[in-house]
């Protein structure tokens with residue numbers, strides 16, 4: 001049984017008889033937990049109605065960029081960034097050719113051009129069209145740009161011919177899509193992730209906290225599981241479903257998070273600190289609700305232990321990745337944290353209204369040694385996948401160096 005929980009998929013449908021299978025594919029993707037938005041070309045609407053796809057997806061079906069302009073002036077960018085995967089099934093010979101040559105003359109081709117995340121095409125067409133050198137050249141061209149191809153299968157075709165060109169069955173495509181989210185890059189590695197905010201009690205009913213939703217840390221945990229790691233997630237109070245196959249330990253305060261991390265750290269190969277941990281807590285927590293006795297009230301705060309610093313000070317620290325949430329001087333502040341906390345890597349986010357805390361999207365600049373990598377704005381799940389790939393590469397590099 002495969003899982004697509006929390007995955008956001010744009011299902012593109014182009015004009016071809018295989019479009020009838022897209023309805024079953026949509027149902028399967030949704031049944032396995034994916035959030036799916038359907039984008040159809042005008043030709044696709046000749047083979048299957050947008051109403052069918054709307055009823056099955058429970059969402060508006062997008063067809064033309066111009067017709068959708070009133071809904072959102074930047075629909076193609078929004079959908080391209082929203083998606084963890086763009087799946088075009090069926091992808092006609094004409095559509096493949098247009099993408100190969102960079103055309104952006106309808107919503108679906110524009111989304112493919114604007115996408116920064118993974119794209120998979122399931123080509124389907126007459127067997128001679130599939131075998132034609134022009135189509136094969138176009139397939140090679142888009143493959144070299146990183147577009148995944150689910151090869152068509154051979155068999156009887158709707159046109160009466162027999163040969164390669166049929167779109168595989170929806171079950172097979174859904175399985176390949178699920179597999180595309182997994183890798184073996186972290187197979188066997190034990191990963192500890194912190195996520196969400198902490199709460200510092202003031203009295204029995206009040207606390208100090210922050211706007212972290214936990215989404216970034218949960219996305220990192222999920223991406224690590226999909227890369228084959230064994231994941232323990234230490235979570236502050238959030239309102240998110242538990243990632244499948246993660247061991248989750250719930251905590252409230254920074255000191256609780258600190259002691260839980262330290263209890264688990266010796267069984268950890270990679271530590272990723274995505275939690276927004278309170279730097280201070282109350283010197284004394286009032287045992288009774290504080291009364292409104294005067295106009296001013298002073299709270300005395302003391303510094304909490306810095307979890308990252310304590311972890312990297314261990315005799316045998318794991319590969320340690322911190323986050324830096326900054327409202328200004330992103331690079332300078334992140335580099336200072338990388339050095340002073342003795343981290344292997346730091347993922348810095350400029351936090352603001354639409355990014356970082358409690359937002360759907362994020363953008364990161366990742367720093368390590370004297371290098372850096374920009375992870376452009378995308379869904380947190382997509383950003384986490386790229387981050388985990390980067391962490392896996394650097395972690396494996398470090399282990400190889402140690403072995404020599």
Ligand code: PMT
Pocket residue numbers: 194195196197211212213214215216217254273274275276277278279304305306307308309321322323324325326337349351356357358359380
């Ligand atoms: O949860 P979301 O809504 O998805 O938002 C994601 C996020 C913005 C919270 C996340 O991407 C992020 O940036 N997390 C770190 C937030 C933070 O507290 O940054 P900081 O710059 O204050 O701390 C730097 C690093 O030190 C962090 O890795 C933090 O976990 C760690 N730290 C901080 C304090 C402390 N006492 N101990 C720590 O280990």
